[in-house]
Every structure is written in C-alpha cells, then in structure tokens.
Amino acid sequence: MEVTDAAVVAQVLAGDRDAFRVLVERHSRSIFRVIYRMTGNQQDAEELVQETFLRAYKSLERFELRANFSTWLYRIAVNRTLDFLSARKTHMQTKDTYQIVDNPDAEDGSQIQLPASGPGPDRLLLSAEMKQKIAGALGLLTPAERVAFTMRHMEGRSIEEISQTLNLKSSAAKNSVFRAVQKLRQQLEPYAGPVAPARSPRWGGSAAK
C-alpha cells in the first residue's frame, strides 16, 4: 500500500530529509503543468517547480497533517508563480513593445492594443496565429488577473478556491476574472468573425468548466 503524503511529511519533519523525494516524485509533474499554464514558459516553469518545493519544505511545519498535501502545494505554487510574474512584469515594463493607443472605450484610457502593423483579420483566422494572439493577450494581463483567469477558465477552479488560494475576498476574485476577460475581449474580439445572435432563451452557466 502506498504511503500517504501526510505520513511522508511526518517522516520528513522527524528528520528524514530524503523522504521529501517521494513528494517531489509524486507531485512535480502536476505542479509543472499548473505553473506552465500561468507562465507559458517551460524553463521558468521548471525553475518555479523547484522553488515551490523548496518553499514547501521550509514551511512544512505549518502543514496540517489532516489537510490535502497536493492542495497545499498547489497554493504555494500559484503564489510563487504570482510573485514571479509580478517581478517579471516590473522588469519587463521598460521593455514593452506594444503600442498604447487612445481607445475611447477603455475605462482608464490606457488600454494596450496589439501592434498596428500586425497581420490582417483574414490571416488571423488561422488557428496557430490566433493562438499566438491569445498568448500575446494573456501576456498583457496583470499577474493577478492572469493567475485568476487561468485558474477559473483553464483549470475550472471555483471562485471560492481562487479566493482561498490567493487570499482574496470572493468579490475581488470575481473582479480579477472579469477584468481579465474584459481585457481579452478588447484584444481579441477585433479578430473574431461576426457572431450570430443567440436564439436559445437559456444560457445559465453553460460554459463553466
């Protein structure tokens, strides 16, 4: 029978440092996937996996043995990634090549648009290029918006999980998701084809993943 995560944690806390290897082997791939979705970069994700486990090891005394280790580790990974994205954003701000245009629809008048010299809408119908546009648009979100959107849209985490993981109020978590979608729409809708008015009278939560 496989030893539970909690039992391994207890073993590490008792001084068996090498037992931590079991937890690394069990969880590093899933943590890699989570971090990759948020950073979009394999090398960054691999380094952040190590940082996540290092932070987890150092905080192991605070882990409650009755709790779920993977959930606890997931929270550490998300927060470590959020710190990383925040630091990177600060660093990249001076290198930003996107044009800032005067957009009357933007709430703060500083909405960032994709480069004006980019390919036209016809070419963007190609899915590879659309994926590129989506990746570019995701890169324009704030770190908190990106993390909240990834959790809600790509991982199907609930607002409650997002607020607990990021230590936010539920309303702030919802707002982060909304702001992310709002920015993505502003970036991506100009490239989308016409949308037929929907006929069905029922919509409720159909797309929630």
Added chain:
Amino acid sequence: MNHLSEEQIVLHYYGDAEEASEVERHLAACPECRTEFARVQSMLQQIEPLEVPEPAAGFEEKTWLNLRDRLPEKGSFLRRLLQGQQKWALAGAMAVLLAAAFLAGRFWPRPGPQIAQQPPSQVNPQRVVLVAVGDHLERSQMLLVEIMNADAKGPINFSSEQAEARELLDSNHLYRVSSQQAGDPQVARLLDQLGRVLAEVANGPADVSPEDLQQVRRTIQSEGLLFKVRVVSSEVNSRVRRPELSGGSVNQRL
C-alpha cells in the same frame, strides 16, 4: 429595462453571477444582451487551455537532485547526527574531539616545572576552540551587520544570506555545546540567542519582504545581539592573542 452589465454577462458565462435566475430571465427576454453574451461565449471558447509540453524524462530526478542540497535539516540534533549526514558527522566528531581534548587539558595533572621543556608548538585544545568560536562570531557579526544594513524598501533576495546562516547554524550548535562543556556559560548563552536568529534567517523565505526583514531586525535589536556578539568576539580574540587568559570564561560584561 436596464441591460445586463458586462461583468454580469462574463460572470454568468462561468456560472458565478449573483442572482443567476434573474440574469437568465433577462437574457431570455433581451436580444441585445443575448448577442453580447454570445460574443463573450464565442471569444472565451476560443481560449483553450495551453498545451503543456511534457518535461524531459527524469524531470522528477533532476528536480530532486537540484533541490536536495538546498534543503535545511529538520528534526532533532541527535537524530541528524545519527543519520550520518557526512558534514554533520564530521563536525560532530570534531566537536567531541575538541571538547574531550579541552577537558583533558583542563583536568590533567599539571606537570610542574617540566612544562618549560615542552616544545612551544604544542597545540592547546582550549585555544583551538577559542580560535574556532572567534571565527564563528566574526562571521556571524558580518551577517548580522548585512541584515541590519540591507535596503528595506522592497522585497530582497536573501538566498546568499540564507546560505551563510545555514552554514553558521550548523556549527553554532556544536560551539554552544562545547562552550557549555568548557564552563563558559556566557558564550553558550550568546550562541543560544544567535542560533535562534540564524534559524529564523535560514528557514525564512528566499525573497524577504520589508516586513519580514523588520521582524528579523527587531529580534536582533531586542536582544542586543549585535552588541553582544561584538563584545564576546573581541573578548575571545583577546584571549586567543594572550594565551595566559584562555583558562577562564569571558567576563561578566554582558
């Protein structure tokens, strides 16, 4: 009739809108909001989860190997010693030898006038301990000064300070035990206080926030640790320089 806000529409897509049934009723009755919802739906459906590449084979092994040496020890001193970590075993053996040599030197019958005939290069074990403690205190003092003078305006990467603290922490315990056994309670007490701060730095996060840094500084200041380390370090060094003083404990200035 007021239309739904963009936020209501977006949150409704995810099933997170407040008063969902009212939102649904409105959508059923309002073609404009339905079109807006369809736009949101169409755009979001294009954003699929990123395809995650599989890490290379041996990813777990590589992660563990990169991680292993960065993990500080946990658990009791005795257990760590018994687990046979090479560094600890070596340091432990050295400490035991030093303490034994020191005690032997202290309680061995003094040879009287013949001592003058012994070669002057003979190693005094107590002096060896003093030299080691003196070095340890000097390194600790430098680390404490770095912490006190670090720029606290934003988050700081403390990984090099952490590595130094971990190294000092390893030897700190041994010197404390040796000092206690050598009948030097002042030094032992100081090393005890120092050990707590070293542990706080060694086990803290690598990226330290200004608040965390302030907390460590408060601990250092509240115990007057930097001052005590300076005083004892200078006392120990003067005993190292003047071997005739090395028999007693440090004075009661602390």
